[in-house]
Amino acid sequence: MRKAIICGYYGQGNAGDEALLLAILERLPNNIKPIILSGNPLKTSKDYGVISYSRQGIIKQIFKLGKKDLFIWGGGSLIQDITSIKSPLFYLGLMILAQLKGLKTIAYAQGIGPIKTPFIQWLTKQVLKRCSGVSVRDRESAKLMEAWGIKYFIGADPVWALSAKISQDLDLLPSPRIGVNVRLNSSLNEAKLEIIIQSLKRLQQQTLANIILIPFQESKDLEICQKIGELLTQNYQIVNLENPQELKGLFRELDLMIGMRLHSLIMASSEKCPCFALSYDPKVTNLMKEIDIDGYELDNFPTDVQTITKKWLKIYHNQPRLSDDNLDLLEKNALKHQTLLDIFDS
Structure with missing residues (x-):
């Protein structure tokens, strides 16, 4: 069975990113075993029934994978430097490490940018060019891929397809x-x-x-x-x-x-x-x-x-x-x- 490291802003208590992870897991082929990068590996494992590691642990896992295995940027705006330059460098660094290891690398449903730093722009372009597949979730990201000459396709945010359910414990105030x-x-x-x-x-x-x-x-x-x-x-x-x-x-x-x-x-x-x-x-x-x-x-x-x-x-x-x-x-x-x-x- 192939393994796939799924890398995103998971385990940080952000419901939007957790929804992205669950949307990916709902659609993951049965023959792919997910390994999740998480800020709270124990909680992620408990919530979704998956193997999960922290940052240092996930780096070790990259070295253990073989060339048939996958490394996935799992949705969201991972590569932007508006809030911090450290965040894109971290995610780009993991992708570079996976590519050097010979893994199949995928940028999945990404919202690329805004990227203001010229070096981050250049590095992102080089990394995406070496990906096995790239998809983006919005037109602005698509325009950037066009400008960089990167093969891609565009789809809606994965959360549009996430299944919904009503909490049995939900006790709301009356309508409206x-x-x-x-x-x-x-x-x-x-x-x-x-x-x-x-x-x-x-x-x-x-x-x-x-x-x-x-x-x-x-x-x-x-x-x-x-x-x-x-x-x-x-x-x-x-x-x-x-x-x-x-x-x-x-x-x-x-x-x-x-x-x-x-x-x-x-x-x-x-x-x-x-x-x-x-x-x-x-x-x-x-x-x-x-x-x-x-x-x-x-x-x-x-x-x-x-x-x-x-x-x-x-x-x-x-x-x-x-x-x-x-x-x-x-x-x-x-x-x-x-x-x-x-x-x-x-």
Whole structure:
């Protein structure tokens, strides 16, 4: 049986990345045994029934694999240097090591960039050129592959095809319900957060809705959710679900989702929940364009509470959703990435 090291931002408590991992594992051919790089190997092994190693452990595993085995960048925005230059260097270093070892290397459903550092741009280009297969999840990444002359194909984010389920322990406040996901980020300062909170209060007054605050990564989302809740004072609930399928199922129960994280918007849209985006990153802006989600970029966030509330009310009352045909197409496009692995299913 072939082995495959699947490398991503796993075991860090980020629900979006956990959803990516589970989406890959759901579609992995039976003859491929996954070995997962994780920030919390014990938890990853327990949650998904797989072998998992930390950073140092995964390097040792690369040396143990043979030329028929695989090394996979498993979805997400692994190669970008906006938050840190260390992160892309780490993931590129692992891929280079795998290529030097003679493994089959795959860049799976990647969102490449933004990359500002010329050396990181050059190194990424060289590494991708030596991959056995490359797929990307958005048009901007595709444009970069075209410019670099790299053979690739494009598919939707794998989370579009992730199966969803309703948690048996879910005890939500009554309908109507408006979901909110925000995260700590330099583009969301105290003044903007205060405007969002005042807009949510006004939205509640006009809809009589309960606010469901949904952290996607406890270390970066929970504190800010708690702060919003304290200022709302009533008719709110914090729902912290670790299971990606249960988290995706939650969005079936909402009447509107105001989301900052990419996968909060993907999960909600895939479950036919109307969405409004608060974009802090080009990947969120790209999604807004690709599936026609209304929203604001936080760098150009308005200061008028009435204007914001009016926009939210329009979406709340008109309930714009993706059509069944569009959802089917997105799910099929999300499964395109699997063709990178199907060639090893023998």
